[in-house]
Amino acid sequence: MAGNSFGQLFRITTFGESHGGAVGVVLDGCPPGIEITEEEIQKQLDRRRPGQSKITTPRKEADRIKILSGYFEGKTTGTPMLLIAYNEEYESDDYLELKEAYRPSHADFTYEAKYGFRDWRGSGRASARETLARVAAAAVAQKYLKEKLGIEILSYVDQVGDIKADIDFNTVTPEQIESNIIRCPDQSAAEKMIALVEKVKAEGDSIGGVIQGVIRNVPAGLGEPVFDKIPADLAKAMMSINAVKGFEIGSGFAGVSQRGSEHNDPFEIRDGEIRTKTNNAGGTYGGISSGETIHFRVAFKPVSTIKKEQDTVNRKKEAVKLSAAGRHDPCVLPRAVPIVDAMSALVIMDHYLRNKAQNG
Amino acid sequence: MAGNSFGQLFRITTFGESHGGAVGVVLDGCPPGIEITEEEIQKQLDRRRPGQSKITTPRKEADRIKILSGYFEGKTTGTPMLLIAYNEEYESDDYLELKEAYRPSHADFTYEAKYGFRDWRGSGRASARETLARVAAAAVAQKYLKEKLGIEILSYVDQVGDIKADIDFNTVTPEQIESNIIRCPDQSAAEKMIALVEKVKAEGDSIGGVIQGVIRNVPAGLGEPVFDKIPADLAKAMMSINAVKGFEIGSGFAGVSQRGSEHNDPFEIRDGEIRTKTNNAGGTYGGISSGETIHFRVAFKPVSTIKKEQDTVNRKKEAVKLSAAGRHDPCVLPRAVPIVDAMSALVIMDHYLRNKAQNG
């Protein structure tokens, strides 16, 4: 109820602050018997980890995940899994400046308005470090979805600043996505994006972008009317990621200018199956999966932490100036790709179990 | 769990199909003592009602709302309210064609994939008629939010097809919105929009658009980390409305091209209060309200029901042709405005109660 849980049946509850003892997640409702290792989970976390390339924050966080419950002889047991990553030592003094000042576009002010006081070491609970817990729990779902159901989840950077990639989401592969440090499978665009991020970094600034999400081979029939539609739950999932400001599925905002006769996806028989000729809907009708690929786009604003000096105020309502100490991501997009994958997996896994309960 | 409920503490569960006995809602968790009449609820419903102008569907549905429980001597009692609108008589034969054929971009096929069979009279549970239940329940929330907390909720049509309005959301009034049948406060744009809708209607086609949502005077501190952020819950709420394909808050998709130094909202002291100079965030930081206006945009695709003949298939996997009998909305935007208002009210009311429980 206090907002730290996601999913109804495949349900995660995350905990932890950027500078407390640990960050992690309890996963309840996981099917028993899924074979998975800490290493497989770690592999997803490493895609999200700081310090993985020259265009991410140089912070070095090991983010080693441990499984402390719900796991026996290499398999999930069906009881709650605790996945935990301990925080490393830090110098509290590094953050003293933040004790009083509210960083622009950060949650310092709003958390304090809500709770009366705040953990001022780093971003506390509002830190994007929390998303490692989501990635860890989702790794279990991804394994199940892929191996038991053949569902493939991937995402990639489609735009950084004004640079747009040209990619067919129907054919893109995980290998193509991982082939460069910005995680954009259009190599030519990727080079320009990397150059832009380096420029922005040199300026002590940050830049936003768009991630394209793709979910293939979802069986028809997942999703619940009328509130828990797949697009609604994906939207919530993605909008809950730090720095996300927009979500669109299928034709999205561009589709508003179309006529119904253009936009509608005619049914046809293909390979003996009922399919659609086009997929402007993005893979669902009435919020329920059609069997076509689910495809959507997620807009990330430029990150708020920048090296450039900024005007702000402090708790005493005095005007002050702030500039970040420096270890920030000039562009979160490459590290956000596994987080988008994670949220897709959590949504689909949850809806798979929900549909099984009622209609399986 | 089966998707027909929304909200945690101010919780609605809707029921009803387009051609069953009734459509309505049970509202549980409503504060006691709210003075409201059936007429006040009806007023919101009338803004959503079919047949209200030449550019909406000519279907005549009375949509009379009745309060059957949780209400005594003109006030809410705190126990569950049943709000119900009985369906009118219809000729089942009108829908016989739909018994076999799957309408393009409708939920006929996906509901059948999910449940094994479907109520083929109209759109069944997937009908937008369900949204009257949301509007009815939200009318109670809107009254409370406005009178007890001074929170103002409104929305308007910002775009139809390629025609964009030019409106300052900070100053727009409910009266301006209601001043024309398309519900666009930019009169010049409104005229062009109406002309476009009439043209599309004459062609037997449909057209999409964008609604701008505005929520003013929300106190700082509403919203829950880390999943139940205000933007995440608004996104889910809006994406659960029929025909919605996109949601963006604050700078949204446009913001991805900005630098952090441009996009960040500097804090300042204004009238002795901590405020922000700009509001690119759209009224929240870390998902928690800042006290600034919450503003967002919702993309509606062109409605799927069109008069023009379309190719599709039927349950026997045969190719067939379909054309709607005629009584459809060429553009849902004007009727969707009160639904966007309703979903905003449900989200804010729920978060108000949740915050009160933990931090009040």
Place this chain on the structure above:
Amino acid sequence: MAGNSFGQLFRITTFGESHGGAVGVVLDGCPPGIEITEEEIQKQLDRRRPGQSKITTPRKEADRIKILSGYFEGKTTGTPMLLIAYNEEYESDDYLELKEAYRPSHADFTYEAKYGFRDWRGSGRASARETLARVAAAAVAQKYLKEKLGIEILSYVDQVGDIKADIDFNTVTPEQIESNIIRCPDQSAAEKMIALVEKVKAEGDSIGGVIQGVIRNVPAGLGEPVFDKIPADLAKAMMSINAVKGFEIGSGFAGVSQRGSEHNDPFEIRDGEIRTKTNNAGGTYGGISSGETIHFRVAFKPVSTIKKEQDTVNRKKEAVKLSAAGRHDPCVLPRAVPIVDAMSALVIMDHYLRNKAQNG
């Protein structure tokens, strides 16, 4: 969240007051395709109905149930079912005395303490009339459990006042239970119970008793660790029925005096299956069903409404005297039998679906 819902996946939300417009329930999460008629549901309601015999209240309430949604061509559709019974006309003046006075051991005082005011016509939301909604929704579950899974649910009156029946719950049949008006299959005890109830009624008083609940053929493996154990959910279900003051499963309170070596149920192989020799546990270990019969007992206090004059106070904190107008049940036990059945069915159905989601 406001307490009017029960079940996680087979989820009911009831509404209605004794003297509002209607009493009913929305059932969400019902599997599609269950063939059931209004008459079959009515049959369960008729067992709960006032005025069914000389030992129940002479109030005549028709309690006709209507299905208004989630139902098509004789089958459940999987979308929310609205089951509703309209209230009949009444004379508000009959209740004027209750507008000010708090009836002893009724909820008048506590509802007013909670909500600030109350619907004083009858017992409002606290009326046992609400339980008809539970019985209606549970009739759908009972049909499914019996026909699809072979699970048999029944209960009977085991004690009234000090009169205890002597019955083997393993062999008792529904026909035996329905063979007399007190619903006690021990005919000799039943006669004494009926005589006692008539005596109590003549005195203008009331009397309590115990209902024995029995659930047969539950497959092993239902129930969730560690909070949502079958005994825990049954206890909650039964304790939520008006007038219930105690619940025990298996050996219950009597078992506390036993040694572990007596109380433990040894496993054995019977007909090639793993079974237990005894069933002191009452059908579950660790809260999860063992495949043995679930058996439990529910204690009902004497109903609070009595004809005898009683001392009490009113809203002005004045001492007053009250005596019920007369149409009350001297003993709720016979009418409570179908309510115990209903709650058993709701618990088992919900756990069946939950187990299917994770382990099915």
Place this chain on the structure above:
Amino acid sequence: MAGNSFGQLFRITTFGESHGGAVGVVLDGCPPGIEITEEEIQKQLDRRRPGQSKITTPRKEADRIKILSGYFEGKTTGTPMLLIAYNEEYESDDYLELKEAYRPSHADFTYEAKYGFRDWRGSGRASARETLARVAAAAVAQKYLKEKLGIEILSYVDQVGDIKADIDFNTVTPEQIESNIIRCPDQSAAEKMIALVEKVKAEGDSIGGVIQGVIRNVPAGLGEPVFDKIPADLAKAMMSINAVKGFEIGSGFAGVSQRGSEHNDPFEIRDGEIRTKTNNAGGTYGGISSGETIHFRVAFKPVSTIKKEQDTVNRKKEAVKLSAAGRHDPCVLPRAVPIVDAMSALVIMDHYLRNKAQNG
């Protein structure tokens, strides 16, 4: 949904097996600003700890609790708290016998029926070790309830085997309860109980008993109609504790023999307040607190683990004999007292927050 969470707003999710890496709890929804230390939490845990006296299991488990999140500068922050106790080293070989055999009246068989396989080291997730997590989280609630609201929660051993104590629950103090190792404030009965437990222990057997629960100074108005009544939620809470077979509130099972005119609690004016002369209800009417003391009784069966040899079967459906290695509790009652307190605190805290949300 998978049963490992309790509470709606003050919500705990526990995790951990007896022989995994750790046992603990995530507490979400905790009000911010509660001053509490690890030592205060530990104090409650020490009352539950094995090895605390000659009549509890001689197992030595340190059960050191750590707070790893949601906590800053000695206060709760309002974000999720992780409370964790790491498990100590053990010899897996000690449990090899249990790999194949199903212990009588343990959950070995039912867990395996549910999940397909089980963690056979000790009792896995079904271990009563899980309850330390409940006690830890509840310590936070107990502090808040006592200091902010003046609500006092206590419980004591009222019966062991056939030995019943004679205690007035209205006047008993925490000091009296802690004055002997069986936690029974009737010193004479306590001595007999201790002697009985020692005798049972010497026989390699176990014995059950009854704990009386008491909650004082609960304000009138807590509890939700119609399912989430205080007695219903207390019943569920208590029945979710290992070895509990029965729950009764107020007059309980004894009250069934009374007449309504005896059982009803007449209202009166006392010290200018509306109070009841008697309290047969046990502190609630219609499931909502009346302001009178909430009092209830919880029946514990004799624990299943005994030294005496027992007949059972193994996974291969062979008859085998088993006897516990020895380190078991002959009577869980003294160690269960803080668990009953904990569950009371969790129920009342949750209802306090729920009532505040809607009616505060």
